[in-house]
Amino acid sequence: MRKRGVRSVLDVATGTGFHSVRLLEAGFETVSADGSADMLAMAFENGMKHGDHILRVVQADWRWLNRDVHGEYDAIVCLGNSFTHLFSERDRRKALAEFYAMLKHDGILILDQRNYDAMLDRGYSSKHTFYYCGEDVSVEPEFLDEGLCRMRYNFHDNSVYHLNMFPLRKDYTRRLMSEVGFQRVETYGDFQHTYKDEQPDFFVHVAEKEYRMEDAEDAYSSVVSTARSYYNSPDADTFYSAVWGGEDIHIGLYEGDKEPIADASRRTVARMAGKLGLTEESVVLDLGSGFGGSARYLAENHGCRVLALNLSEVENQRARELNAQRGLTDKIEVTDGSFESIPYPDDSVDVIWSQDAFLHSGNRLRVLEEVARVLKKGGQLIFTDPMAADGCPEEVLQPILDRIHLDDMGSPDFYGRNLKRLGFTPVEGDGFEEHRDQLVNHYGRVLEETERQEGEGLGQRVSSDYLTSMKKGLGHWVDGGRAKHLTWGIFHYRR
Template identity: 80%
Template sequence: MRKRGVKSVLDVATGTGFHSVRLLEAGFDAVSADGSADMLAMAFENGMKNGDHILRVVQADWRWLNRDVHGEYDAIVCLGNSFTHLFSERDRRKALAEFYAMLKHDGILILDQRNYDAILDRGYSSKHTYYYCGEDVAVEPEYMDEGLCRMRYRFPDKSVYHLNMFPLRKDYTRRLMSDVGFQRIETYGDFQHTYREEQPDFFVHVAEKEYRMEDQEEGSYGGAVSTARSYYNSPDADAFYSSVWGGEDIHVGVYAHPAEPIADASRRTVERMASGLGLTEGSRVLDLGSGFGGSARYLAETFGCFVQALNLSEVENERHRQLNAKRGLTGRIEVVDGSFESVPFPDSSVDVVWSQDAFLHSGNRLRVLEEIRRVLRPGGRLVFTDPMAADGTDLSALQPILDRIHLDDMGSPGFYTRELIRLGFVPTEHEDSPGGFEDLRAQLVTHYGRVLEETERQEAEGLGAKVSSDYLTQMKKGLTHWVDGGEGRRLTWGIFRFTLSEG
């Protein structure tokens, strides 16, 4: 909160006042709200006992928060797993809308919840690292299903208490926040941004109110790119792509046979794209949407060239840097956080622009192509792949896929070819790509089918310990749509090879 310049904070689930007192001690201007008058009386008393803090308390129901609490705040905190006490989706939406309305235009909501995904999918366990009721209190679910979590608390005096809560799944909570207007939501597991190997006890959601127009940049991130950034920064996506999609190479593969390992086919795509580029130790390559950096490492190791790897996901970029360091490639690969809609490099500064299956995430692909033209030297090469709509496809037939990737449209071979020629590119002479495009639609079908098979195989072997069941369910549904679209010739994929004219 300090980093964001927060001064005024509304604690909407004050309870016994613990968080309100700590906020006051930290120098924030805090107001304490709770639906229980008894709790507020206890909070006020605890404030006096712990530092002579006079709490400003307000009794308020979340559903009518604006009626009972006045003013706007830099931040609202809803902590202590309190939001799970709402059992009606209508009440949850109403409460979040009230939170949203009480925030200033650039305010944030911080809301925590127990990791019910883990409890529902794998049973209850707790590390008791950050959240616990004390060493002498035993806590465990007495009953659990998708609609009720009944927790039992046993105390040393043999007294037993029960608490009923709604088991909110992480992604469901994020969707509710998005539905009421929050555009960017970051989720942490036990205060860590990534948590691939361990299941956290609690999730903490940080939701931003600040509204950004679709064409407004978030730093260098436009609307659609910002959505993709949040997705690829998520722990579920990070764990899934590193475990299932091929490890270092997270793009569509070129398969020698349908049962080939994904990683082998994905590396063959890289080799096929690199052939004929004429790379040397003096070449400078810009990799747009570099992911975990498999392609960048292949190019740097094979040809000795220098690679600038631009990518929107800070989580992927950190893994990329670590893998580069292990291979002794830090000096030959520069990993840069950024967007291909606003490339942070000078004009005519690179010899080759390279990209794999990234441009579909842009809401302004023409701008991406213009940026490529700007940074590429005359005579420089462009080689890229992208999952696309087949030429002439009615986009309404692709709606399930567009909904999945949160986009209004997709590129097509005709679009890319037409716009590149208009920008001064000419097709590169290559036996596999007359006219600048090598159509490999069948490979898209094979690849997404293989990823679906691998997802189901690893799921049976415990992938759910790393990736939430909701994410896997949505992923399998999405992969099926991609396979169907490719088989129905509504989708295609392939390699573009173009050269920027020197004239």
């Protein structure tokens, strides 16, 4: 909050006053609200007892917060898993809308919740690292399903208490925040930006109200944000660097059944680069640049300048280190960002390049519009993407969509039709060089390599849950390709 310049804070779940007292001690102007008069009386006493703080307390119902509490605030905090006490979606939406209305134009909402996803999907566990510290209380669910979490609290004096809560799933909470108007929602796992979903005890959501006229679209969409969290995770970083091909983490063009993944992946890069006629004067924008293998190939073999835009800060750091080792820092500019809002001027690059990245967007039309904006007149667009085959029944792809947290996929018809509408023309033929069999080859080879490296100790560096999920997902890709529900290939267009 200090970093964001926050001064005034509304603590809407004051309880016995712990957070309000700590906020006052930290120098924030704090108003304390709660639905329970008894809680507020205890909070007031605790304020006096711990530092002679006179709490400004207000009894209020979240659903009518603006009626009971006055003024606007730089920040609202709703902590202690309190939001899960609302059992009606209508009440949850109304409460979030009230929070939104009481924030200043650039205010933030900080709201935490238990990791109910892990509890519902894998059973209850707790590291007790940040929450419920000490030995005087034990906590466990007595009943749990998608509609109710009944927690049992056992205290050292043998007293027992129960609390009923609604088990909010993380993405559901994020979606509600976005739908009531918050412009950007960042989610932390036990206060860490990078985490594996099954590990944190608690999630902390930080929702921004501010609408930035100049750069409002810098905020990651929920789909892109999900991909960003995934590729930032230690499991994904280790897996892709060890198994997928090292520098290149995209589908390869194979010439043999047992060909190394890295060799086939590099052949895709060479095949694409050979179509472009690059010179030392060319400026290439690589969208979804990953570990930067393609950018280094282009800079070393064609002398061109490469702008590498990628959403994963973890991958980008690895790319920068590899660039420096090869003496390419001056040739390659690595930027953290999303291709749904490309941070470069209109008509500024000669070539836009992307490999197997557009599927991670929830708004691929927006991506193509951004490509058309940034690419110079006469410039070239070349990209690959795993896609649904034209005419594929949507329901057959659900296992794959669930795995990569998407609602749908692109298709050759989608890309061809929309690129034509945006003023692009095919460079050769219909602009699409199809290689459906290579999708099957690649995911099959990655599955084989995963199983081989598992036997050599990969499981000691990557979690078993991740590897189990990955192998299942790879199998779905292979099955979808063999059934001709999926396809892949190289698109090449000119603006």
